[in-house]
Amino acid sequence: MSDLKIYPPSAEFVARANVKGMDAYRELYDRARQDPPKFWSELASQELAWFRPFAQTLEWDPPNAKWFTGGKINACYNCVDRHAASERKTKPAIIWEGEPGDQRIITYEELQRLVSRFATILRQLGYKTGDRAVIYMPMIPEAVIAMLACARLGIPHSVVFGGFSAEALKARIQDLDAWVVITADGGWRRGKEVRLKDAVDEALLECPDVRNVIVYRRTGSAIPRKEGRDLWWHEQDEQFSGAQLVQMAETCPAEELDSEHPLFVLYTSGTTGKPKGILHTTAGYLLQTSMTMKWVFDLQEDDVFWCTADVGWVTGHSYVVYGPLTAGASVVMYEGAPDYPAFDRFWQIVEKYKVTVFYTSPTAIRALIRQGDKWPEAHDLSSLRLLGSVGEPINPAAWEWFHRVIGKGRCPIADTWWQTETGAIMIAPMPGVVPLKPGSATLPLPGIIPDIVDTRGVPVGDNREGFLIIREPWPSMVRTIWGDPKRFEEQYWSRVPGAYFTGDAARRDENGYIWVLGRVDDVMNVSGHRLSTMEIESALVHHPAVAEAAVVGKPHEITGQAVCAFVTLKKGDWDHTALGKELRQWVAHEIGPFARPEEIRFTDALPKTRSGKIMRRLLREIIASNGVTGDVTTLEDLTVVTALASQHDDD
């Protein structure tokens, strides 16, 4: 490690930073460690607006945590109303650019009106606190407005990423038992319309309990409409005409909710075929997402903050919506693809809106590196002062490029480690404090006690690889898996008793820096998106030609990992080339285009242990060791491997 280049923060950055110098960090970290309830309760009182103050900071009955009990609060009020009632009222809350180039700037004051109007629509349709809504939208302000309107009424929402298929959408609507779906006719991606409403119609064929679909008109294309069920957003909104009605709609009160009121459920891939509904609640989640805006993104009043994630993922929830808005920031939001119409779209947006903090994924960085430096060099990126990375380990080469070509050597990079389950960033540098080592998420944030342990839960010591765990509860932690508390306990709290099991492997170096190495379970990370091998396998075996399937991740230059599927077929005379294409398409239809296998390999048998478990580790080794690529490859010699493998009973 000694030849590694270290990047301390510049004096210029430190001079303006919220937290300056290692001593300040240590003081905060130690204070949080010595008396967590005191630390968090002080912050919660200072940072959040309460209808009624909380009585107790933490009730911890592992694995069940309740934070800030006795308090009454509302997430939407904290994100919108309190800013609209302050000097921030004319400050842009959302700075939005559509893929075709249209733009909207919505101030906090306007956001309050828009959110209230939509909350009124939901209320008039009879939806109330505790009912559930699914949001399936493109990256347009109405996605945020819908989320906040639900939060205003205490309606837990589940945002389903627009790249998920009708099948995946259906499974989520059913699991959540949602009664209302909020969507759009479509959205723009690489100049083409993504037809969301069509997918909703297909999903709802098997969701009889959905009473309404509210459709925002984005693309203006013709869509079928089911009488009584489907409602246009704008038609519902038009009913508020005349001063009195408008006044009524725009003063829809925010419900006074318990601190632990469910805010949202976000589905993520686990180690089984069924996605897990990760439940986050209100006060603790808001506190930690907004504190990390200050600690990690060093948020200042004049920042223009751009997190490129889609609101369908946790990064979008925490760092497009709830974190930055709770903190009163101006948030940039972009609808489309980074390479449309050309590879400088990101840099054009940074220049146009004078973005100061830019947070994206290693996959996006690697894809842009490939296009060469001329794209960023054509733009004035001098507004940038801080960069961030999330979703997967960032390789040092991509880090260095980001630092040099985008940050011009001036901007620290916050490599942020966290998960859907953690709600907020857990391990990341405070940029005015921590000297950076490319590829390391560096140090834990205040209140976070990570450890690296072996299979028995014993710490492994410096520079040794082990399982990453978190020892103490934190405010934004997952509360349960929706409808499955047993799975919650088993998945996260039974591997190392009393500690949260992350599913990641990591190493801590001699300076205490944490290096996250990747998943230790059957979860892949493709373009920073979490995919379950089992989920793709169960999609494949649904296909009539497929007997068995085993999916593993293979290293990929751009996306980190790519999906590779080994498939055995039922008896028949199959055209492998055609079937390979069909199966890739099939997975896209069952889950979403981002889960489409890059490679399908047909084989006569799969290597299994004597107890019948597929030996994925062996398959990973086969992929790593042979250079065979291409869509469709017949791997006859897998039969031999299989025979050999079955003599060993471990995986």
Ligand code: PRX
């Ligand atoms: O393996 C880790 C990886 O992404 C997983 C969490 O995925 P998800 O819940 O979809 O949330 C992604 C965005 C927070 C983790 O278990 N991961 C995330 N950030 C990093 C990372 N791996 C290494 N370095 C990171 N900065």
